[in-house]
Amino acid sequence: MENPSHADLLITDAELVATVDDARREIPGGWVAVTDGVVSAVGGPGDQRPEAARTIDARGCLVTPGLVNTHHHLYQNLTRAFAPALTGGLFDWLVTLYPLWARLDEEAAYVSAYVGLTELALAGCTTSTDHLYVHPRGAGDLITAEVTAARDLGMRFHPTRGSMSLSVKDGGLPPDSVVQDDDEILADSQRLVEAHHDRSPTAMTRIALAPCSPFSVSTSLMTRTAELAAALDVRLHTHLAETQDEDEFCLATFGRRPVDYLADVGWMSDRVWLAHVVWPSPEEITRLGAARVGAAHCPSSNMILGSGLAPVAELRAAGAPVGLGVDGSSSADSASLWLEARTAMLQGKLRHGAAAMSARDALEIATRGGAACLGRAGEIGELSVGACGDLVVWPLEGVRFAGALSDPVEAWLRCGPVAARHTVVGGRLVVEDGAPVHAGLDEQLAVHRRVSTAMQAAL
Numbered sequence: 001m002e003n004p005s006h007a008d009l010l011i012t013d014a015e016l017v018a019t020v021d022d023a024r025r026e027i028p029g030g031w032v033a034v035t036d037g038v039v040s041a042v043g044g045p046g047d048q049r050p051e052a053a054r055t056i057d058a059r060g061c062l063v064t065p066g067l068v069n070t071h072h073h074l075y076q077n078l079t080r081a082f083a084p085a086l087t088g089g090l091f092d093w094l095v096t097l098y099p100l101w102a103r104l105d106e107e108a109a110y111v112s113a114y115v116g117l118t119e120l121a122l123a124g125c126t127t128s129t130d131h132l133y134v135h136p137r138g139a140g141d142l143i144t145a146e147v148t149a150a151r152d153l154g155m156r157f158h159p160t161r162g163s164m165s166l167s168v169k170d171g172g173l174p175p176d177s178v179v180q181d182d183d184e185i186l187a188d189s190q191r192l193v194e195a196h197h198d199r200s201p202t203a204m205t206r207i208a209l210a211p212c213s214p215f216s217v218s219t220s221l222m223t224r225t226a227e228l229a230a231a232l233d234v235r236l237h238t239h240l241a242e243t244q245d246e247d248e249f250c251l252a253t254f255g256r257r258p259v260d261y262l263a264d265v266g267w268m269s270d271r272v273w274l275a276h277v278v279w280p281s282p283e284e285i286t287r288l289g290a291a292r293v294g295a296a297h298c299p300s301s302n303m304i305l306g307s308g309l310a311p312v313a314e315l316r317a318a319g320a321p322v323g324l325g326v327d328g329s330s331s332a333d334s335a336s337l338w339l340e341a342r343t344a345m346l347q348g349k350l351r352h353g354a355a356a357m358s359a360r361d362a363l364e365i366a367t368r369g370g371a372a373c374l375g376r377a378g379e380i381g382e383l384s385v386g387a388c389g390d391l392v393v394w395p396l397e398g399v400r401f402a403g404a405l406s407d408p409v410e411a412w413l414r415c416g417p418v419a420a421r422h423t424v425v426g427g428r429l430v431v432e433d434g435a436p437v438h439a440g441l442d443e444q445l446a447v448h449r450r451v452s453t454a455m456q457a458a459l
Contacts, residue, residue, distance in 0.1 A: 006035070006051050007034060007035045007041070007050040007053070008036065008054065009034040009035075010032070010033050011032045011034075011058050012031045012055055013029060013058055014027075014031065014061055014063040015062055016030065016063070016410050018383075018408075019382060019383040019384060020064065020364055020381065020382045021384040027043070028044070030043065031044075031047075031049055031058075033049070033050050033442050034391075035389075035427070036386060037426040038324025038385075038389050039283045039383055039384060039385055040284045041385060061396060061421060062394045062409065062412050063393055064367065064383075065126075065367045065368075065381050066125065066367075066390030067124045067125045067324070067338070067392065068127045068323060068367060068369075068381050069120055069324065070275075070335075070370045071131060071296035071325025071326070072120075072127060072128055072326055073329070074116035074130045074328075075108065076328035076330040076331070078336070078451060078455050079097055079100050079330045080452075082097065082330055089245065089305055089306055090305050090307060093330075094174075097330060098174045098422055100456060102136050102177045103136070104134055104136055104455075105353060106139065106141060107145075107277060107447070109132065109142040109145035109146050110145040111444055112451075113149035114440070114448075115444060115448050116329065117153050117336055118436050118438070119336075120152065120326070120336075121153070121420070121425075121436065122336075122419055122423070123336035123337055124337060124390075124394065124423055126155070126254075126424070127155075127157070127374070127381075127390065127425075128155065129208070129242060131210050131212075131237060133163055133164055135162075135163070135164075136214055143161055143196075147159060152438065152440070153430060153438050154430050154438075156388070157204065158205075158206045160207070160208040160210035161207060161215060162211070162212055163211050163212060163221065164180070164212045165180060165181060165182055165216070166215070167217055169177035172216050182220060185221060185225075186224055189336070193367040202379070203273060206235075206374075207234060208236060209229050209236050210238055210343075211225050211238050213238060213242075213246070214261055222238075223265045229271060235273065235374065237272070238267070238272075238274060238275070239264060239274070239275045240277060241274070241276065241277050242278055242279070243279070244279055244308075258280075259280055262274075271375075272291075272294065273293065273323070274288075274295055274298060275296045275298065276295075276297075276301075276302065276310065278302055278307050278308040278309070285320075286318050287449065289315060289317075289319035291318040294320060295310070295312075295319055295321070295323070295373070296324070296373060297322055297344060297365065298325040298326070298327040298340070299331065299344050300326070300332040300339065300340060300343055301325075301328070304331055304332060305331055309347055309350070310347075311351075312351075313351065313357070316369075317364075321369055323372070324340045324366045326339075336419075338418060341362040341366045342413045342416070344362050345357050345358070345359055357391065358410070359412060359413040359414065360410075363409060369381075384401070388425075390425065392420045393420065393421045393423075393424075394412055395418065396411055396418075400416055418426070419434060
């Protein structure tokens, strides 16, 4: 075992280190060392520890890789639990909220990303995607505003350049003020990749391209975006097969089911990960798995909107990478990957029986599965030498865990709720002793309230 004599950060004496590495090692009394932003050593009580500039005592705690959020709409926390949109299905919900989101600007994008990424970090997320597909005319550079917030906080961030090109007048759902034409979208997509995309194994920022959904963009934009992503060597993301309404829309509009349409526009590849994937047929699951198309499972959002229970076990068995997503705050309203992992475990048991989905399965989906969706297998989502130094120290003590003596991983999801004691990204704490490290939160919450109030004001 590689064991350099000095580390920047040493996490020691954990109740258990669940590495989620290739061998799925679990180390009672384990420790993890991080040097220059990457994991430099992992060991147990009998292994020589390096000296470290900073040591954190993890007694009574579970240590896991940082959780990976594969689908979110950060800007939507500005309309969280918005009363007029609480009882409709997906299409009703969108039509109610699009006019509010048309008020987005750079300030709104920054503050919603700052607050949303802080919320994610408090629940053990170290890498998050975002799908910002509302780009009102004159709103400014919303994606760069988000990237700035992530850099200020020290979070690993994979924003996607979302887009919509079909408004109500074209047969779509959004108002005309938030859609753009294909050429404008593609030019801005290339600009953002050139400005922000880092291809290094320890990258803090990567960009993907993300037309919103089959019912909000043109067929030509789907095809041209896939071609641009191949030329730029970046990943592709969209919503697909979220609701039965979408099946009906695609059949009526394209004469094809959503997965057939995906293949038609050149998206059936391992460059792609999809949000939701609730309603694929058994044959479509096989096709998605064979193509290694990833799926972002969003259990809370799927239940709140009444969308359905995604076939997670079937997708995984077919070979599709499956990660977790908290989805937009105004559908799921809580951005906790711990909660999504627990809900995914419960849904798995509900679909296929008590033995079908364990806490370890849910942890794997939340870490390795998410890494695979983002094209970062081996870089994030595991604690192995050379992987990014992203980890979480979870307390397993006190009233909630009294009596949970035999299995720390199962206790982590079955008991609780539990928030992170420490969240570490690239060897640096972003949450320490349960509180965000960055000093600007109170100020940003005040800005958020002002911006949110203005966005929700009567039209």
